[in-house]
Amino acid sequence: xxxxxxxxxxxxxxxxxxxxxxxxxxxxxxxxxxxxxxxxxxxxxxxxxxxxxxxxxxxxxxxxxxxxxxxxxxxxxxxxxxxxxxxxxxxxxxxxxxxxxxxxxxxxxxxxxx
Amino acid sequence: xxxxxxxxxxxxxxxxxxxxxxxxxxxxxxxxxxxxxxxxxxxxxxxxxxxxxxxxxxxxxxxxxxxxxxxxxxxxxxxxxxxxxxxxxxxxxxxxxxxxxxxxxxxxxxxx
Numbered sequence: 001x002x003x004x005x006x007x008x009x010x011x012x013x014x015x016x017x018x019x020x021x022x023x024x025x026x027x028x029x030x031x032x033x034x035x036x037x038x039x040x041x042x043x044x045x046x047x048x049x050x051x052x053x054x055x056x057x058x059x060x061x062x063x064x065x066x067x068x069x070x071x072x073x074x075x076x077x078x079x080x081x082x083x084x085x086x087x088x089x090x091x092x093x094x095x096x097x098x099x100x101x102x103x104x105x106x107x108x109x110x111x112x113x114x
Numbered sequence: 115x116x117x118x119x120x121x122x123x124x125x126x127x128x129x130x131x132x133x134x135x136x137x138x139x140x141x142x143x144x145x146x147x148x149x150x151x152x153x154x155x156x157x158x159x160x161x162x163x164x165x166x167x168x169x170x171x172x173x174x175x176x177x178x179x180x181x182x183x184x185x186x187x188x189x190x191x192x193x194x195x196x197x198x199x200x201x202x203x204x205x206x207x208x209x210x211x212x213x214x215x216x217x218x219x220x221x222x223x224x225x226x
Contacts (some may be wrong), residue, residue, distance in 0.1 A: 034214065043120075043204060043218035044158075059213075090158065102148055103214065105158040 002027035006091050006106040019078040023091030031093040033074040038088040086113045116141040118207050120217035128225050135190040135220050137205035147188040148206040197226045
């Protein structure tokens with residue numbers, strides 16, 4: 001069966017520090033991968049999605065970037081965090097192919113920037 | 115541009131009451147529609163989905179949703195809610211343009 005892991009679960013970082021959040025998927029090949037930010041009362045905002053290694057689509061201009069160095073690894077990064085980067089970050093995957101399918105979500109990372 | 119609108123931000127019901135959560139979308143082409151649920155302390159998970167065929171779809175735990183194309187709606191219903199249905203509910207849209215869009219979510223509180 002497929003599983004998705006995210007770490008860390010919680011993170012407190014000072015403004016201006018770098019960020020690296022990691023997401024890995026097991027039990028599937030060539031999944032579509034997604035990073036979302038969930039804000040209270042504002043739903044899920046799609047940040048990045050990837051249909052393959054090295055293929056990243058960015059949905060909104062922001063202080064963050066994403067990379068997919070391996071088939072089942074998706075990394076969310078920032079060189080210098082802003083206060084506004086605080087939030088709950090979710091990674092998700094869906095089966096390969098057209099983006100028609102349901103998505104499976106990880107446990108999320110709670111990021112607090114101070 | 116595609117969008118999803120959930121009209122109710124917070125719904126409070128007593129056990130055994132009927133539930134209907136509204137979801138409207140905006141997109142001119144073919145869509146796949148989903149309802150996800152996030153129970154307290156748990157992962158976001160799929161409740162039900164519509165791809166094609168019968169516009170009335172049934173999901174887990176007695177939930178159902180009806181796709182009305184003319185109204186661009188995909189409302190979620192349950193005839194009798196339970197305390198364990200307390201959760202946050204998200205309507206979502208996938209299109210053949212390769213994008214996923216979620217609504218802002220509806221928090222359901224069921225009083226025992």
